Amino acid sequence: MDVTNLVTIINRLDEQDLDMRLYFTRKKPNGRYQSYSPTVGPDLQIELKGMGLKALEKVQDAEQREFSPIGTIEGCIETCQANDVTSFNEILQSMEEDYVNRQQIPDEEVSRLTFYCLKIFTTHGDILFFRRVTKFNKLKGGFFGKFANNDFRKLDDTLLGIDPNVDIVIFNGEMLILNHISLERIFSIHDQYQEKATRTLGLVQSANKITNFEQFREDCLSDARVTRALTKLLNEETRMSQVFANFENVINVIDIFDLKIELAEENTKIVYEDKSQLMDITRLIRDSFYKTYMGNRDGYDEGI
Structure with missing residues (x-):
């Protein structure tokens, strides 16, 4: 403006x-x-x-x-x-x-x-x-x-x-x-966030990379911070698709950052267990983990 x-x-x-x-x-x-x-x-x-x-x-x-x-x-x-x-x-x-x-x-x-x-x-x-x-x-x-x-x-x-x-x-x-x-x-855009987050979760579900998905969906939609992140992710669909298409990188990130996430079916799916994993899994979906060029330092986007 x-x-x-x-x-x-x-x-x-x-x-x-x-x-x-x-x-x-x-x-x-x-x-x-x-x-x-x-x-x-x-x-x-x-x-x-x-x-x-x-x-x-x-x-x-x-x-x-x-x-x-x-x-x-x-x-x-x-x-x-x-x-x-x-x-x-x-x-x-x-x-x-x-x-x-x-x-x-x-x-x-x-x-x-x-x-x-x-x-x-x-x-x-x-x-x-x-x-x-x-x-x-x-x-x-x-x-x-x-x-x-x-x-x-x-x-x-x-x-x-x-x-x-x-x-x-x-x-x-x-x-x-x-x-x-x-x-x-x-x-009053909470309902709008819920609607867009639900659409994002539909895309995540179609990738078929998270077990116990219905519980994951329910927990995501009950967490305002995660709902906001998933709303933003709806405009980053390509970014999300790349994460699931290169699942070996997901495995590497879990190892590098020592995330409390288990893998199933010959390391092809994320095992969702409880809400303590919501932030880390959402960061994985959003491709929020990174390594800096100058300091070769590992980190992740603090926004979620």
Whole structure:
């Protein structure tokens, strides 16, 4: 994403004629999203626009990399296509006129809201800023209050905080991820990881190189870290095929790294026994073990 161009677009907006909406959203038990869009006054609109602008200015010179389910590199920000996130269009739909609730948000709903979205309309395309909400918990045995006209008044417990940070920015179908974990939490992509990991495991099963495979599958899908690695591996199918096609190298890696993995059927299959082997087997499948050129040192990708 061209962040500098986006900063320029926002800077050129007429603050006396801003066109924006603020949405607060939660995911309901049935899996659908509910969004509310309260009225936002002109002064607050300017302040909200300024917060989004400052967040972008901070990352103008940051290196950008494609989103990886297994984690990001410190100092880098990630990008991906918004349509690659399954729930994105569902969330957008909850913000459309036919679905969004513009009435007063019921008090009981406030504590259920999980994120907000600031949508700025421009001639270049809509700019969306996403951020998880900050909630103020009740004081134990007390309450929050404020001074008004020399009176001290109790505040109710339906307060939400909007801080100057931004988690996700979306512009013209491209997603800029400023907070890696927030992509998972705002867009609830755990189910998407599960689906892709299941597809990867189908490819692994077809290679017929792991015994007790059904238990292996179950254990993989119950481990979030392994599920993320298998999701990424779906885009590395050739890499995985090469591992199984050169199984003698698997045998060598098991020996070099003294992995607690047994082999069966004349050293042609990996014997899966329990969860303690999940990481090592996943690293084998991903071809994560290596030897350095300069130091001739053995190692493996710490990402999984």
